[in-house]
Each structure stands twice: as C-alpha cells, then as structure tokens.
Amino acid sequence: MYVSLEPCAHYGKTPPCALRLVAEKVKKVVIVNVDPFAAVGGKGIEILLQGGIDVLSGILEHEGAWLNRRFFSFHTRRRPYIILKWAQTPEGHIAPLDKRRYPITNKASMQLVHKWRTEEAAIMVGYHTAMNDDPQLTARLWQGRQPLRIVLDKGLQLPATHNVFDKTTGTWIINERKEAVESNISWKQMLFDDRLLDTLLAALYGENKLSLIVEGGAVLLNSFIEKGLWDEARIFTGKASLAEGIKAPVLTHAIPAFETVIDGDLLHVYTNKNNPYAYVQGMEL
Ligand SMILES: NC(=O)c1ccc[n+]([C@@H]2O[C@H](COP(=O)([O-])OP(=O)(O)OC[C@H]3O[C@@H](n4cnc5c(N)ncnc54)[C@H](OP(=O)(O)O)[C@@H]3O)[C@@H](O)[C@H]2O)c1
Numbered sequence: 001m002y003v004s005l006e007p008c009a010h011y012g013k014t015p016p017c018a019l020r021l022v023a024e025k026v027k028k029v030v031i032v033n034v035d036p037f038a039a040v041g042g043k044g045i046e047i048l049l050q051g052g053i054d055v056l057s058g059i060l061e062h063e064g065a066w067l068n069r070r071f072f073s074f075h076t077r078r079r080p081y082i083i084l085k086w087a088q089t090p091e092g093h094i095a096p097l098d099k100r101r102y103p104i105t106n107k108a109s110m111q112l113v114h115k116w117r118t119e120e121a122a123i124m125v126g127y128h129t130a131m132n133d134d135p136q137l138t139a140r141l142w143q144g145r146q147p148l149r150i151v152l153d154k155g156l157q158l159p160a161t162h163n164v165f166d167k168t169t170g171t172w173i174i175n176e177r178k179e180a181v182e183s184n185i186s187w188k189q190m191l192f193d194d195r196l197l198d199t200l201l202a203a204l205y206g207e208n209k210l211s212l213i214v215e216g217g218a219v220l221l222n223s224f225i226e227k228g229l230w231d232e233a234r235i236f237t238g239k240a241s242l243a244e245g246i247k248a249p250v251l252t253h254a255i256p257a258f259e260t261v262i263d264g265d266l267l268h269v270y271t272n273k274n275n276p277y278a279y280v281q282g283m284e285l
Contacts, residue, residue, distance in 0.1 A: 001021065001026050001028070001029050001030070002029075002030045003029065003030070003031055003032070004032045004033065004064050004067050004068060005031070005032065005033050005035055005064070005068055005071070006031050006033065006034050006035040006040055006042075006044040006045060006057070007020075007021055007029065007031075007044040007047075007048065008035065008039075008040045008044055009039070009040050009043035009044040009046070009047055010039040010040060010043075012039075016044070016047070017044070018043075018044040018045075018047035018048055018051075019047060019051075021048060021051070021053060022047060022048065022050075022051030022052075022053065026053055027053065027054060028053065028054040028055070028056070029048055029053055029054070029055050029056075030056045030057075030059065031045065031055065031056070031057040031058070031059075032057075032058075032059060032060050032061065032063070032064030032067075033058075033061060033064040033065060033068055033072075034057060034058065036072055036075050036076050037071075037075045038075075045057060062278065062280050063280050063283060065276075065277045065278075066277055066278070066279060066280050066283050067283075068277075069081055069231070069275075069277035070120075070121075070210040070211040071210060072276075072277055073210075073211075073231060073275075073277065074205070074210045074211075076276070078205055079201040079202070079204070079205050079229075080121065080122065080201060080204050080205065080209050080210055080211045080212040081210065081211040081212070081231050081232075082201075082211075082212050082214065082224065082229055082230045082231050082232075083116075083120065083211065083212070083213045083214070083230075083231065083232045083233070083234060084213075084214050084221055084224060084225070084230045084232070084233040084234070084249070084251075085113065085116070085213055085214065085215050085216075085233070085234045085235070086215070086216050086218075086221060086235055086236070086248060086249065087104040087105045087109070087235075087236040087237075087238055087265075088104065088235065088236070088237055088238070088248040089104055089237070089238065089240055089241055089242040089245065090237060090238075090239070090241060091241065091242055091243060091245070092247060092248045093242040093244070093245025093246060093247060093248065094216065094217065094218055094245065094246050094247075094248050094249075095217065095218075095242075095245055095246045096242055096244070096245050096246075097244055097245055097246065099128060099132045099217075099246070100132065101132065101133045102240070102242065103238075103240065104236070104238035104240045105236045105238040105240075105262075105265050106238065106239075106262070106263050106264060106265050107141075107263075108262050108263035108265070109236050109238070109262045109263070109265045109267070110141060111141040111142060112262060112267075113215075114139040114140060114141040114142040115139070115141075115142040115144070116213060116234070116285070117137075117138070117139040117142070117144075117146070117147050117213065118139045118142055118143070118144025118145050118146070118147075119144070119211075120147050120211040120212065120213040121147060121148060121204075121209035121210050121211050121212065122147050122148040122149075122150055122204060122209045122211070122212045122213070123137050123147040123148070123149055123150065123212070123213050123214075123215060124149075124150040124151070124152075124212060124213070124214050124215070124220070125137065125150075125151055125152075125214075125215050125216055125217070125220065126151075126152050126216065126217050126219055126220030127151070127152045127153055127154065127157075127158075128217055128219070129215075129216050129217045129220070130151040130152070130153065130158055130162065130164060131157070131158060131162075134162050134163050135163060135164075135215075136163045136164075136166070136168075137149040137151075137163075137164065137215070138168065138169060146168075146169040146170075147169075147213070148169075148170045148171070148172065148207075148209060149164055149169060149170065149171040149172070150171075150172045150174060150200070150212075151164050151171070151172075151173055151174065152174050152175075152192075152220070153173050153174065153175050154175055154176050154192045155175070155176065155177070156173075156175050156177050156178060156187075158173070165185060167183045167184055167185060169184065170184045170186075171184060171185045171186070172186050172187075172188050173185065173186070173187045173188065174188050174190055174196075174200060175187055175188070175189060175190075176189065176190070176191065176192055177189065188203065190203075197223060197224065197227060197229055198227075201229070214230075217246065218246050218247065218248065218249055221249040222249045222250075225249055225250070225251060225252060228252075228253065228272070228274060230251075230272055231271065231272050231275040231277075232257075232269065232270070232271050232272070232275065233251055233254065233269070233270045233271075233272075234267065234268075234269050234285070235248075235267070235268045235269075235270070236262070236265050236266065236267055237265065237266040237268070238265045239264060239265070251270055253272055253273040253274060254270040254271070254272065254273070255270060255271050255272070255273050255278075255279075256268070256269075256270055257269040257270055257271050257279035258279070258281070269285065
C-alpha cells in the first residue's frame with residue numbers, strides 16, 4: 001500500500017488506520033511523510049512494524065509535504081494554511097476607484113476559483129468587498145464542499161438582504177458588537193485592533209479549519225501581507241483594462257512557483273519564503 005501520510009495511531013474521527021492495516025495483513029506500506037501531529041508522530045509506523053509489516057518511509061518527502069501542506073501548517077504552526085487570491089488588470093488594478101464591481105477574469109478562471117473554494121475550509125473578504133460587490137462566496141461553477149464564509153463587518157452595517165446572510169452555508173460575521181448564532185450564521189465579537197487577524201486565525205484553529213482563502217479587497221489582502229500571514233498567493237491578470245483604479249496588493253518575501261495561461265488570463269502562483277512547505281516543480285495546486 002502507498003500512502004502520502006503516515007497511517008494514524010489514535011482514535012479520532014475514525015479508529016487507528018495502522019491497526020486496520022495490521023488486521024488486514026498488508027505486506028508492505030510505503031509512506032511519503034511521517035505525521036507531524038503529536039498523537040501520531042512515528043507511532044503509526046511503530047504499530048505497523050510491530051505487526052510485522054514491511055515499512056518504507058520518507059520517500060518524495062518534499063512532494064508529499066506540498067500535498068499535505070494544509071494539514072502540516074495547521075498542526076505545526078497552529079493556524080490554517082493561508083492562500084491569498086486576487087485578480088488584477090494589466091495595469092495592476094483590482095477595481096475601479098469608485099469600487100463598483102468590475103469583472104476582470106474570464107469564465108474559465110472563475111470556474112477555477114470556484115474549484116479552489118471547494119478545496120479550502122474557509123473563505124474571507126473585507127468589509128468594502130462584502131458591501132459593494134455583495135458576493136455569495138460559494139462554489140457554484142464547481143461541485144464540492146462549501147467553505148465557511150467569513151466577512152468583516154465591524155459596526156454591523158451590512159444589510160440583512162446581502163448574500164452572505166442567505167443562510168445557504170456556514171457564515172461568520174466578524175464584528176465588535178454582537179456574539180450570537182442564528183441558523184448557520186455566527187456573529188463573532190472580536191476587537192478590531194492590530195491583533196484582529198491573529199484572533200481570527202486562533203478561532204479558526206479552534207474550529208479545526210485547516211485552510212483559509214482570502215479573496216480581497218486590497219486593504220484586507222495587504223493587512224495579511226504586512227503581518228507575513230500568508231503561505232501562497234494566486235494572482236490572475238485578466239484582459240479587462242483599468243487605466244485608473246485600486247492598486248493590487250504587493251507581495252513581500254514571495255517566491256515564484258509557476259505561471260500558466262487560463263484561456264487567455266495569466267495565473268501567477270507564489271509561495272511565501274517563510275512557508276516551510278515549498279512548491280515542487282511539476283506539482284499541481
Ligand atoms: N479584483 C479582485 O480580485 C478583487 C477582490 C475583492 C474585491 N475587489 C474590489 O476591491 C474593492 C474593495 O477593496 P478595499 O481594499 O477597498 O476593501 P476591503 O479590503 O474589501 O475592505 C476593507 C475594510 O475591511 C476592514 N478590514 C480589512 N482588513 C482589516 C483588518 N486587518 N483589520 C480590521 N479591519 C479590516 C476595514 O473595515 P472598516 O473600515 O469598517 O474598519 C477596511 O476598511 C471593491 O471594489 C471590490 O470590487 C477586487
């Protein structure tokens with residue numbers, strides 16, 4: 001049997017996988033990464049060896065770490081893996097100056113973004129984006145799990161008729177005034193000070209959310225960048241033009257991973273140089 005991660009040795013959502021492999025009399029297990037999670041960390045391999053299974057571990061470790069990066073980040077850094085995503089015009093603008101909704105990418109790119117949404121545990125936007133664009137923040141052009149929606153609304157000013165209140169999926173309204181749960185909407189009261197993002201990430205960690213995709217706008221993305229709180233950035237450059245506009249965020253400590261063309265749009269992917277789980281050429285996102 002080939003596995004990307006060491007079979008577990010503890011009772012979590014499921015019983016220990018390692019015991020099951022012994023019970024099934026599997027002859028050999030090839031393991032890519034040893035589990036960094038304290039409850040497993042080498043113990044799964046121990047069970048396999050004691051059960052008489054031949055074990056080969058630590059092959060293609062970098063490729064495996066890239067595959068397992070959300071899970072590893074979560075356990076070793078005690079926060080979700082953070083992906084920044086935005087679309088910019090060829091001039092480097094993400095929206096017109098009057099902040100009206102302005103599509104920049106094509107249908108294929110949008111579909112890819114919806115696929116990405118199904119792959120992450122949570123999705124977040126800033127107050128102005130939620131207010132002006134009224135996004136649904138769901139995956140509709142791709143089938144899969146819906147991420148937890150998170151919006152910043154310090155003074156509870158978003159109209160109740162806005163899409164994030166449609167109760168179709170779990171939603172956190174981060175604000176300074178109200179702590180409440182109604183259907184699948186949670187109002188989370190947090191102080192909007194310099195530690196807001198840390199407080200939010202700790203809350204997501206507490207809820208076992210492995211990853212977060214941040215979809216704008218510029219103020220929110222820049223605040224993640226300024227604090228070095230990002231692991232990966234996925235930036236589209238579309239064909240729609242804006243001579244003037246809100247400037248796209250500028251990444252610091254970014255290492256180019258790869259670039260590709262999505263039906264005419266350019267997609268650049270970067271990783272943070274402090275992300276311990278580096279991109280390996282040829283791997284997919
Ligand atoms: N092209 C793209 O990829 C893309 C994506 C998303 C949005 N957009 C566009 O971007 C425009 C809005 O962008 P924007 O930069 O003006 O606004 P934004 O980032 O959506 O929202 C900014 C507001 O959110 C709150 N906020 C953000 N980060 C915070 C932090 N770290 N701590 C506390 N509060 C924080 C603040 O609200 P308070 O002022 O209430 O404190 C801040 O004024 C819209 O026109 C939208 O269409 C483009």
